Amino acid sequence: IRNREELAEALEKLDFPVVIKAVDLMGSRGIFRCDTSEQAFSFYEKTMEATGKDYCLVEEFIEGEPFGCEAMMSEGRLLYCLPNNIDAFQSYVPT
Numbered sequence: 001i002r003n004r005e006e007l008a009e010a011l012e013k014l015d016f017p018v019v020i021k022a023v024d025l026m027g028s029r030g031i032f033r034c035d036t037s038e039q040a041f042s043f044y045e046k047t048m049e050a051t052g053k054d055y056c057l058v059e060e061f062i063e064g065e066p067f068g069c070e071a072m073m074s075e076g077r078l079l080y081c082l083p084n085n086i087d088a089f090q091s092y093v094p095t
Contacts, residue, residue: 002055007044010058011037018059020044022051033061 001020011018020028020043030050032043040058047056054094072080 001044003034004041004044007058010035011040014020014058014060018058019061020047021051021057022047023055024052024056030056036061050057 001010013054017033018040020032020034022039022092025031030047032047034043044056044058056091068084070082070084071078
């Protein structure tokens, strides 16, 4: 999403809740769950203020358990993948 018009188009196609996501930050910074269009537009502004990119992602929110993998890639090929259940660190999507 590069502007408010693209966000409006995406929101017409997606079911709520949605998540607005910065693509270059860590630790849930610039990531917001949105239950309404009003929230999506408000959090879009906050995400774009936080990111160093000129775009962000919007996608449908999926309820579930966090699951992660430590992986090693080389020349576009997966060399190693260690799934983990992230017991040591539980994250959340701020609202």
